[in-house]
Amino acid sequence: MQYEKPVRMEKADEADSPKDAWMIRPCEIYDDEYSDCASFKARFHQYFVFGKFVDCSQWKHDYENCVRWRDSKNVKACDELIKSEKKRRYERLKAHIDNDIWEKRDAPPEDWNKPLPEWMQNEYKDTYLAHKAKELNDPKAFKEPERTLCVIS
Template sequence: MANSNTETNYNSKKENESVEEQDIAQPAEKVEDEWMIRRCAVYDDEYSDCTSFKARFNQYFIFGKTLDCTQWKKDSINCYKWKDNQDLKAANELIESEKNRRKERLLPHYMNDVWEKRKAPPEDWNKPLPEYLQKEYEYTYLNVKSKEMKGEIPPSFDMNVPYCTVM
């Protein structure tokens, strides 16, 4: 009798191990918009930044009250659930949160009725600069380095000359 129980336990352990191996061996399901999920440390940093004393003071100064930071904490928890356990529900909640955050950030852009959006760039977008700007640009660091790289002028810094730096 003891042998049959032992065999049953051994067989059930073996079945459990094979099920676990199958779970590990199978690739995780692909989640649509998975690219929106940031690294989990980013959510942790955002939460800690949102709840810091400096941020709370700034929030009170700007908005007259402190902001609710719980969404960052939820996102962090969901991120770790997705990363560690491949929890699809957590991944979908995290993606939905990112979509809402993005929508909220871009809402002023879409609600803008002050500026007319262009359909195409202006026709003369690449015309030369006015003469006074070209004269100002002539001796800028960027222009000099550009000419050096093109070989139009010799390098202004000779690497063969020994220099001494005192620290």
């Protein structure tokens, strides 16, 4: 299925749209998510994993709100859709947000890009990844092997 390309809003439209309107996906994605959630294969998987069927109605409701927002710029539908996206995002990140074991950093460590230890560099130097990195950095260092066309008939 072809998705609609996000349309760049004009300056007048940006002023009228809610602050978090960037969170809204193309409407066809909501419809696809609903179709996938309600499919026979998904229902079988849901029953196997959770022991019950998952409620897919929110995807359908989001699709309807998206169409209302896209076609008639219904602000109430847009607000409901943004609220739904925020709830979905919170549920996805809930384990990370509730994690009180690890201390969250504001910035990377100061020495995050220091050279690797010598023993690790020695192990790395003859790997496929090291050869490919050298090839990308200096294409003349590696010559392409001669190719022959051998046909057995």
